[in-house]
Amino acid sequence: SQQGEEDPQALSIQEGENATMNCSYKTSINNLQWYRQNSGRGLVHLILIRSNEREKHSGRLRVTLDTSKKSSSLLITASRAADTASYFCATEETSGSRLTFGEGTQLTVNP
């Protein structure tokens, strides 16, 4: 398996429901970031959580980080059809180093 694996690979929910995506990684990290990508478009930075943080919130997003399990979760509350996109986690091992992306979760929010 590879650094930055997300599960599930695909998630389909109804508008208003919460969506939870998980990410696992293998090495020690400086931070973990979540990105969103609409089909065929660029990557939009959503949220960053540092290795010494356990939870972070930004609007309807909640990210947790468990460095002992090398895992993170992204929760989107009260989902909207416009949240339909692919979501990727990416880890940075040291400051300024490459980002290592996971396989991504394709989220579909049905109206």
Add this chain to the structure above:
Amino acid sequence: EPEVTQTPSHQVTQMGQEVILRCVPISNHLYFYWYRQILGQKVEFLVSFYNNEISEKSEIFDDQFSVERPDGSNFTLKIRSTKLEDSAMYFCASLVYTEAFFGQGTRLTVV
């Protein structure tokens, strides 16, 4: 809001031809990156650039690839002799502190 811009948005080229992908990073950023994403796959790191030199490169970034910052603002990725398997979205990113800002990408199609 400052953004990373990439040109062209889409490039079609014949196998064996040279291509240059262009990026204008955010002006006060210090680290610059190229990533690629083959259709349906995850985002892969190619190269990072800091202080006018390559700071890290992946195994993908072989002798066919090169990067330059020709005029202190633009950041280019050159592929000398394109192969069919070079077809992908190529993303430029720049970073200051911890958040990497990505451009919208150049879709390269090698025929």
